Amino acid sequence: MKKQKQKMPDGRRATCPRWDRWHIRIPNSEDQQKLIRLYRKSGAKTKSDFVRARLLGEAFKVITEDPSKELYLEKFSKIIALTHKIGMLYNEAVKAPNTYHSVATAQRMLDKLETYSQVLIRLQHQAIILTIRIQAKEATK
Structure with missing residues (x-):
């Protein structure tokens, strides 16, 4: 007869030791908000990865957003989306x-492809101009 693994009330199994699970509480709402902000800036995939990195002192990246570069990022997002669309077409x-x-039908698709290519060229030109402007602003700071 095989021995069955017993399930604990909280979902653990007998093969999973108690010290392997950690649960923390952060009762202060200000601390919670600070932790959430740090987690979002960290770029960690999960909260568990973030907390583990903080506890063990591992290095992690911090992502900051600059509102002045929002237009620049929006234009690049459009360029990437159009490039993908052109590739599919x-x-x-x-x-x-x-x-x-x-x-x-193939001719219509090629016509669409040509139109999107022209739009892409215009957007790339705008992106180059935006990049030059942002580099000029960064140089003057």
């Missing part, structure tokens, strides 16, 4: 004649 347009699509 290109793949579809290349595969279209070889599959169930007609030549007319």
Whole structure:
């Protein structure tokens, strides 16, 4: 007969020692808010990873956001999204004649691809201008 693993009321098993689990409480709401802010800035994947790094003194990165660079980041996000969209349209347009699509459908997809490429070029030009402006601001500080 095999011995069954006993389940504890809190979900632990007999094979999981008590010292392996840690639970903490932070009753002060100001401390809670400070900890939440630090966790969000840390870039840690989970709260557990963040607390473990803090307790063990491991190095971790701190992410800070600069509101003056928000427009810059927004433009780059648009460029990345459009680049992805153009890549998908290109793949579809290349595969279209070889599959169930007609030549007319492939031509429409290529026209869309050309339009998006022109928009992408304009956005890249704007991103270059924004980058130059931000570098100039950083140099004057």
